[in-house]
Amino acid sequence: MTSSIRLDKRDLILAKGAEVMTRRGYHGAGVQEIVQAAGVPKGSFYHYFASKEDFALQALQQVYAPRLARYAEALANPALSPRQRILDYYAELVAHFARQERLEYHCFIGSLSFEMAELSPAIGAEVDAILQRSADILQACLEQALAAGELAADEDCGNLAGFIGHAWQGALTRLKVASNTRVLDDFLRRLERLLAA
Structure with missing residues (x-):
């Protein structure tokens, strides 16, 4: 169950972050904006992505x-x-x-x-x-x-x-x-x- 929740959160960050990056570009999309779009804390980003x-x-x-x-x-x-x-x-x-x-x-x-x-x-x-x-x-x-x-x-x-x-x-x-x-x-x-x- 926990791995499913983790996978869902990672997928959510990827989906919402890709939307942000598509609109704003790589340099225009900050980590803060990505996590805000996904509705997760900033620490979650660095848990899944280096x-x-x-x-x-x-x-x-x-x-x-x-x-x-x-x-x-x-x-x-x-x-x-x-x-x-x-x-x-x-x-x-x-x-x-x-x-x-x-x-x-x-x-x-x-x-x-x-x-x-x-x-x-x-x-x-x-x-x-x-x-x-x-x-x-x-x-x-x-x-x-x-x-x-x-x-x-x-x-x-x-x-x-x-x-x-x-x-x-x-x-x-x-x-x-x-x-x-x-x-x-x-x-x-x-x-x-x-x-x-």
Whole structure:
């Protein structure tokens, strides 16, 4: 029972702290603000995390492990063609942003990568590993699309997966500046053409 309570408190700090860090950035999010958001004493933070950098590393894993699992599941759906899996996944992400009452930028990995990738090699390496896992998931689906004749026979699936991932991250960055989803709609239209055989 005690270990469950400890795990819940750690998860709470990670979830609330990641939200704070996404909004305020790594340097703008102090430990005090993180624990206030989680509603726990400051000592709890240092019980679970050796430093703010350690917190950020654990938060990246906490936030992105389930997201990568959902991505892998969506891109492995046998009920749809490989091409349709990819298009449906990104269409749902775009629809998610369009449904927001107040459009906000919610990309934790984007926030950390811009601010910390060069300053903290450990955070930079974790961000790169997460983005690479995402690209690997997409590449596997693109290879299935290639085998099914949904892509040009000479398509380089690794390069294409990287390009799509970079384009999506760029679209999210532009979303932060533009505060409307037109850039995401543009991404989706271009993705449809990009994946045409």
